[in-house]
Amino acid sequence: MVERYNPNAIEKKWQKIWDEEKTFKTEIDKSKDKFYALVEFPYPSGAGLHVGHPRSYTALDVVSRKRRMQDQVVLYPMGFDAFGLPTENFAIKNKIHPRVVTEQNIANFTKQLKSIGFSFDWDRVIDTTEPDYYKWTQWIFIQMFKKGLAYKKEFPINWCPSCKVGLANEEVIQGRCERCGTEVEHKIRNQWMLKITEYADRLIDDLDDVDYLPHIKQQQINWIGRSEGAEIDFSIIDSDEKLRVFTTRPDTIYGATYMVIAPEHPVIEKFKNKIKNYDEIIAYKNEANKKSDFERSEMNKDKTGVEIKGLKAFNPISKEEIPVWVSDYVMITYGTGAIMAVPAHDSRDYEFAKKFNLEIRQVVDGGNIDDGALTDTENGKIINSELINGLSVEDAKKKIIKYVEENKLGNAKKNFKLRDWVFSRQRYWGEPIPMVYCEKCGWQPVDEKDLPVKLPDVENYEPSDDGSSPLSKIEDFVNTTCPQCGGHAQRETDTMPQWAGSSWYYLRYMDPNNSQELVGKDAVEYFSPVDWYNGGNEHTTLHLLYSRFWHKFLYDIGVVSTKEPYRKRTSHGMILGENNEKMSKSRGNVVNPDDIIENYGADTLRTYEMFISEFDKSVPWSDEAVNGVRKYLDRVWRLQDILVEGNQYSEDMEVLINQTIKKVTEDYEALKFNTAISQLMILLNSFVKKGSINKKELETYLILLNPSAPHITEEMWQILGHNVQMANQNIWPVYDESKLVNDTIEIPVQINGKVRGKITVPIETSKEEIIAKSQEEENIKASLEGKTVRKVIYVPGKILNIVAN
Ligand code: ANZ
Numbered sequence: 001m002v003e004r005y006n007p008n009a010i011e012k013k014w015q016k017i018w019d020e021e022k023t024f025k026t027e028i029d030k031s032k033d034k035f036y037a038l039v040e041f042p043y044p045s046g047a048g049l050h051v052g053h054p055r056s057y058t059a060l061d062v063v064s065r066k067r068r069m070q071d072q073v074v075l076y077p078m079g080f081d082a083f084g085l086p087t088e089n090f091a092i093k094n095k096i097h098p099r100v101v102t103e104q105n106i107a108n109f110t111k112q113l114k115s116i117g118f119s120f121d122w123d124r125v126i127d128t129t130e131p132d133y134y135k136w137t138q139w140i141f142i143q144m145f146k147k148g149l150a151y152k153k154e155f156p157i158n159w160c161p162s163c164k165v166g167l168a169n170e171e172v173i174q175g176r177c178e179r180c181g182t183e184v185e186h187k188i189r190n191q192w193m194l195k196i197t198e199y200a201d202r203l204i205d206d207l208d209d210v211d212y213l214p215h216i217k218q219q220q221i222n223w224i225g226r227s228e229g230a231e232i233d234f235s236i237i238d239s240d241e242k243l244r245v246f247t248t249r250p251d252t253i254y255g256a257t258y259m260v261i262a263p264e265h266p267v268i269e270k271f272k273n274k275i276k277n278y279d280e281i282i283a284y285k286n287e288a289n290k291k292s293d294f295e296r297s298e299m300n301k302d303k304t305g306v307e308i309k310g311l312k313a314f315n316p317i318s319k320e321e322i323p324v325w326v327s328d329y330v331m332i333t334y335g336t337g338a339i340m341a342v343p344a345h346d347s348r349d350y351e352f353a354k355k356f357n358l359e360i361r362q363v364v365d366g367g368n369i370d371d372g373a374l375t376d377t378e379n380g381k382i383i384n385s386e387l388i389n390g391l392s393v394e395d396a397k398k399k400i401i402k403y404v405e406e407n408k409l410g411n412a413k414k415n416f417k418l419r420d421w422v423f424s425r426q427r428y429w430g431e432p433i434p435m436v437y438c439e440k441c442g443w444q445p446v447d448e449k450d451l452p453v454k455l456p457d458v459e460n461y462e463p464s465d466d467g468s469s470p471l472s473k474i475e476d477f478v479n480t481t482c483p484q485c486g487g488h489a490q491r492e493t494d495t496m497p498q499w500a501g502s503s504w505y506y507l508r509y510m511d512p513n514n515s516q517e518l519v520g521k522d523a524v525e526y527f528s529p530v531d532w533y534n535g536g537n538e539h540t541t542l543h544l545l546y547s548r549f550w551h552k553f554l555y556d557i558g559v560v561s562t563k564e565p566y567r568k569r570t571s572h573g574m575i576l577g578e579n580n581e582k583m584s585k586s587r588g589n590v591v592n593p594d595d596i597i598e599n600y601g602a603d604t605l606r607t608y609e610m611f612i613s614e615f616d617k618s619v620p621w622s623d624e625a626v627n628g629v630r631k632y633l634d635r636v637w638r639l640q641d642i643l644v645e646g647n648q649y650s651e652d653m654e655v656l657i658n659q660t661i662k663k664v665t666e667d668y669e670a671l672k673f674n675t676a677i678s679q680l681m682i683l684l685n686s687f688v689k690k691g692s693i694n695k696k697e698l699e700t701y702l703i704l705l706n707p708s709a710p711h712i713t714e715e716m717w718q719i720l721g722h723n724v725q726m727a728n729q730n731i732w733p734v735y736d737e738s739k740l741v742n743d744t745i746e747i748p749v750q751i752n753g754k755v756r757g758k759i760t761v762p763i764e765t766s767k768e769e770i771i772a773k774s775q776e777e778e779n780i781k782a783s784l785e786g787k788t789v790r791k792v793i794y795v796p797g798k799i800l801n802i803v804a805n
C-alpha cells in the first residue's frame with residue numbers, strides 16, 4: 001500500500017521545483033511551432049484572487065501544458081492590470097500610497113497564483129503601473145495624437161458624483177455608475193478623446209478573419225452598430241431651412257406622414273419667433289433633459305411629444321406637406337437628430353401615431369396594419385409609392401438613394417452607434433496623459449525621449465469637487481516648458497482610463513524587458529498573433545474592442561505585423577455562490593480559493609473547476625462536488641496499489657485507452673474539459689474493476705490527466721522511476737485509429753428462447769463457426785445434454801437461438 005495522498009506536501013514540492021528550475025520559461029525556437037495562450041490579467045484587488053479567476057486560468061493552463069507535451073513553444077504569461085479606482089480609494093481611506101497598496105496586492109496575488117500551479121512564465125510578468133511599462137502606453141498615445149486620432153473636445157461627460165470620476169458611456173449601466181451604482185450626472189469638461197470611430201468599419205469587417213465564438217462576434221457588431229441608409233433633406237415650408245433626417249429605410253419615404261425632431265434640435269431656437277407654442281416646447285425639452293438616454297429610448301415606454309405649431313415640412317418625394325413634432329424618443333446624439341416617421345413600418349412611430357392620431361400609411365405589402373407596425377418587410381413589395389411601386393425593398397432603397405443624390409436632396413450614409421472614446425479621467429492612479437499646453441503652440445506631445453511622464457508623489461489623492469484631477473494641485477508637475485518653443489507651458493493633469501494599459505499588454509509579454517521598443521521585431525513576428533484568448537463575457541464589448549482598435553493602429557504605423565491581435569477568442573461562464581447568486585461579500589457567499597487549496601489541494605480545485613459544468617455556462621459552487629473530485633484524485637493515487645509490470649497496453653484495455661486518448665486530446669482543445677475528465681474517470685473505473693493497471697497504462701493515464709492535475713501526476717510519474725518531469729517532454733500520446741472500436745463481439749446464446757450462455761468471437765466470424773463455438777461453451781453443452789438440435793436461427797451480430805428437444 002502506498003502512503004495516503006497528501007496534496008499539500010506534493011504541491012508545495014512541485015511548485016518549488018517549477019519556480020527554481022523555471023520549468024515554464026519561454027524561449028523563441030524557430031524550429032518549432034509556437035502557441036500563445038492568453039488569459040485576462042487580473043486587477044490586483046485587496047480582496048485577493050476569486051474562485052472565478054482559476055476557471056479561465058486553468059482552462060488555458062490545461063491547453064498550454066498539453067501543447068508543451070506536443071513539442072510546441074508555449075507562451076502563457078501573467079501580469080497585473082493595476083491602475084484604477086479601488087486601489088486609489090483604498091489609498092485615500094487608509095492614507096497609504098497606491099504604489100504600496102499595489103505592491104502588496106500583487107505580492108499576494110502572485111503567491112495565490114503560484115499556489116494553484118499555473119504554468120506561467122514568471123519572468124515575463126508585467127505590471128501596468130510600472131513606469132517601464134506605461135512609458136509605452138504613453139508612447140502609443142503620442143503616436144495617436146500625431147495621427148490626429150487623439151483630440152480634445154468639450155464634452156458632456158457622465159459624471160459619477162460618488163466616485164468623482166467621468167465615465168465612458170460603456171461604464172454607465174442603466175443610467176448608473178458601473179462601479180458603485182450611483183445615478184450618473186452630466187458635466188461638461190474638456191476631455192481627451194480617441195477616434196475609435198475611424199476604425200469602426202474595420203472593426204466589423206475584420207471579424208471575418210478571426211475565430212471568435214459567434215456570440216462574441218455578434219456583440220462586437222452590435223456594439224459598433226453600423227447602419228446603412230441615407231440622409232435626406234425635408235424643407236421647411238416658407239423658409240430656406242431644411243430638416244435633414246437619417247433613415248435606414250429610404251424605401252418607405254412615401255409612408256413618412258410626419259417628422260419628429262429631438263427636443264434639443266437647433267431648429268427650435270432658429271424658428272423661435274415662428275413657433276406658436278414655443279413655451280410649451282421648451283417646457284417639454286426641460287422635462288426630457290431630466291431623463292437619461294436609456295430611459296428615453298426604452299422600447300415599451302408610453303410615447304410623449306408636442307406638435308410644433310407654425311412649422312410644416314415638405315416630403316421631397318411624396319411632395320406632401322407634413323407636420324413636425326418634438327419627442328424625446330428621438331436622440332440629438334444619433335444621426336441628424338431628426339427623423340421621417342413611418343408609422344406603418346416602425347414600431348415607435350406606430351405607437352406615437354396611434355397616440356396622437358397621425359396618419360398611418362402602409363407602403364410595403366403583406367400583413368395587417370391594424371395589428372401593429374409591419375416591420376418584417378424584407379421580402380415585401382412596395383405599394384402606394386409612385387416612383388417605386390412593385391419594387392423589392394432592396395431595389396426601392398437603391399432607387400430612392402439614387403434619386404435623392406441626383407436631385408441634391410441628400411446622400412447615402414452610414415452611421416455607427418459607436419462613439420469616440422472618452423480617454424480622460426480626473427484621478428491620480430492612472431497613466432499621466434503625456435501632453436503639454438503652451439499658450440503659443442497649443443497642445444504639444446511630450447518629447448519621446450522624456451517618456452515616461454512619471455506620476456509625481458502627492459500627499460493627497462482626492463479629486464476636487466469641481467472635477468479636476470489631484471495632479472492639477474502639484475505645481476512642480478504642472479509647470480513645464482513647451483517642447484516646441486521652449487516657453488512656459490502646463491502639463492495635462494488628467495490621467496488615462498483603466499482600459500489603457502490592457503489595450504496592448506499582450507504585446508509586451510512577447511518582449512517584456514525591451515527598453516528600446518514597445519516590442520522587438522523578432523519577438524512580435526514569432527509570437528503574433530495571440531493564438532487563443534480566453535476571458536470574461538463582460539469584456540467582450542469594451543476591452544476586446546479597445547485592444548483591437550489599438551492593435552489596428554499599431555499595425556498602421558508598422559509596429560505589429562498582423563491586422564488582428566487575437567486569432568481566437570472564447571469566454572467562460574461565471575462561478576456563482578452556492579445559493580446561485582453572484583458571489584459577493586455582502587451576500588456572504590464568497591468561496592476563497594486559499595481555503596479550497598488548504599483543505600483539498602490545488603489539483604482538486606483545478607480539476608473541480610474544469611469538471612464542474614460546460615465551460616461557457618454559469619454554475620453555482622458546490623462543496624459536495626469538490627469533495628467528489630478530491631475522492632477521484634484519491635483513487636488515482638491508489639492506482640499505485642494495483643500497479644503491475646507491462647510496457648504495452650493490455651488487450652482488454654486497449655480500446656478504451658485509445659478512445660480516451662482521442663477524447664481527452666480533442667476535448668481539451670474544444671473547451672470540453674468536463675467531458676474529458678469524465679472520460680478519465682470512466683477509464684479509472686475500468687482499471688479498478690479489473691484490479692490491475694500496468695506501467696505503460698499508468699504512464700498514459702498520468703500524461704492525460706497532467707494538464708488538469710499537474711502536481712499529483714508529476715509525483716506519481718516520479719515514483720514510477722522517471723527523473724525528468726513530464727511537463728516539458730514531447731510525450732503526449734497519439735491514439736491508434738484502428739484500435740478505437742472493439743473488434744470482437746459478444747453473442748448471447750438462447751436455447752428454446754432462454755439465454756443459457758454467451759460467446760465472444762471476432763466480428764467477422766461466420767454462422768457455422770459461431771454454431772460450432774457455441775457448442776463448446778460449458779453451459780450450452782450442459783443444457784443440450786440428451787437433446788437433439790432441431791433448428792438454429794442466427795441474427796448476425798445479435799443473438800444465436802437454438803431449438804432443441
Ligand atoms: C424611417 C424608417 C422606417 C426607419 C422604418 C426605420 C424603420 P438604426 O438601425 O438604429 O440606425 N432614427 C434615426 N435617427 C434617430 C434618432 N436620432 N433617434 C431615434 N431614432 C432615430 O435606426 C435607424 C432608424 O432609426 C432610422 O430609420 C430612423 O427611423 C430612426 F420602417 O427612418 B428610420
Ligand code: ZN
Binds near residue numbers: 486487
Ligand atoms: Zn510653445
